[in-house]
Amino acid sequence: MRRLGAVSAALALAATVLGLTGAEQATAAPAGATQAEVPAGVTAGVAVFDRTTGTFTERLNETLRFRSASVVKLLIALDHLRTHDPRTLAAADRTRLDSMLRNSDDTAASHYWDLGGRTAIIDRTVAQLGLTDTANPPPGYEATWGYVSLSAADTVRIYRHILDTASAPVRDYMMGNLRQSTRCGTDGFDQHFGIAGSFERPWAVKQGWSGFGSSGGCTPRPPTTVAAATAAQGSTAAQPSAQPSTAAVDLTREALHTTGTVGSGDRTIVAVFTLHPDGTPYGTAYTDVNRLTRSLTVPGAVRPAGTWFGTWSSGVKVRPLPTTVDSAPLTTLPAGVEVLVSCQRLGQEVSIPPYTNAWWAYLPQYGGYMTNIYISSPGNQLPGVPVCSS
Template identity: 45%
Template sequence: MKRFTRAAVSLAAPLAAAQFVVGATAPAAAAAPQPVRVPSGVTAGYVVFDRQAGKVIANRQVHHRFRSASVVKVLIAIDYLERRKGTIPAADAALLATMLRGSDDDAATALWRRGGQGKIVQRMARKIGLADTAPPPAAKPGFWGYTAISALDIARVYRYLLDTAEPRVRDAVMGHLRQAQQCATDGFDQHFGIPRGVPRPWAVKQGWSGYGSVPPVKCVRSTSSSTGMAPRGAAGPTTTGASATDLTPVTTGTAGLATGLTTGRAAGLRRGNAVDFSRPVLHTTGVIGDRFIMVVLTTQPAGASYGSSATRLTALARDLYRSVR
């Protein structure tokens, strides 16, 4: 059994322009935290930030780098909206909606190409002060799902959205995340982790990769407490490689790191923190009510099924939420 820590992890970004410091006074010491179990074979990094207290209240391996899968779509959306001044064309508004609500990969690829691919990540990392985040490997510039992220960096992204971004950007992105569909456009059930384990209201962006391009079970919308997944065909995926739809190759643009991010990347590599591109990943991230930012990133066991991974991640998110309440 592994317990989370209440270490003094700061969400304040290294760039002064990010303005993340919160002056709230911390509440009196709480009761001893409840145990949070990380399932065997799972690599997990997580952060819970209490906006009311103005501090991180639970954390584990906050700088561990994971491949982003669809979580990077939040950065794609913020970058597009901040670069686009004036009215958003109807076609682009539709792309943003389906990318954030239904985690649509084709929409993400279209906006990724238009924004310069890895340059999107570079711009966002510089602006928000993301120390562990980096574009996909230079050999795979179009594979947006191979963007490197950490739990602390994604928590900073949500803080930026809620506390610093222009209201039009905040309202657009958070509005879509509050309406995240249960059934993603690729047929996968994306109500795992926070949506399945934490009471509403919440706004979420999920991520998954390594389970094939076709869901092993059919996603069925459900308002009950059941899994919302009905059997269809095989019980699990037969491949453990990256999802084809998550990783649509694009050949234009450039990849690599901006000069201002070199130090952060070197620090991550010195920690032996290379990104795992082989095992499946499953992530749940978002805002619970108006108070908690929760980010749980996981690398699952090799060959794990989507259903078993979702069950493990949901249990972890539920335990983590209960431990901080």
């Protein structure tokens, strides 16, 4: 009985820290309870909250702080909408906010960061939302909004505020934009990893990435200003030369985060924050985050059918038809990323010496085909993959 009492007390304390009440406390998973499969070398913070039952299904290092990268754009947008009704936004304001939330536009984020008083934005939103792990950038980095620190637990609180506490116009505006997340961010990074790469719609996402240089899969667009280039994704250009010794979060390792909601009615909130070994390519981190996210228990999620394969080379194009003729690329893949293949079909014969192959794989999450040459599998046809019916 004494041991059971101690466990109950620990659960109640954990629930209090995470802002749970009533029935939520009674069924909250113990801290660290998880099915998450974290790839070797990756540091992860995970929280998955089922809004239908009011319980966490996954919790791993959920209060660990990470540099937020673009996930902080949620707080930047909420702070602006605190004093601006989304129904009456000026056209230019709406266009800028839409781009920040859908396309992860860094120039737009820098505009609102400056407009809102930079660190004052975080001071206000921490107080308003009751965040416990969120903090401003360390000294010397006040202009760098991507260095605001967040945890998976606080990210769940942010989404719960949007969905359950914010006014209906703010909720609908924020979630409507996140549901329209574009595959390519304005900086040329493919941002449909993690939640977007693991589950069928409906989902809504706000992703974050930092430290990967300029190779993100999509055609890059040069940033409008130096501030936009350096502030958002953790570039060291035009910043202090060394990480401050007082920094509470890691500002150097490659960071890749996926956050949002999954399922009908935004049933489940998912927050996955990751750090990767120095020098990790974007495609490798993308694949690791996908694998981690797929391993989670996410109520209401529908997992797409197909088989996962590795790829090789860079600049690999996905096309609407299994040919390079009159089939302009839909997008390019991050170098070396793992892809889901639902079927394959014969198309144009492609020659990439020393390889020649007429088989093409259909990638349902990209809505197009890639030549089988660039899929890491022996033989021209992929084993266990059916032929497309049409």
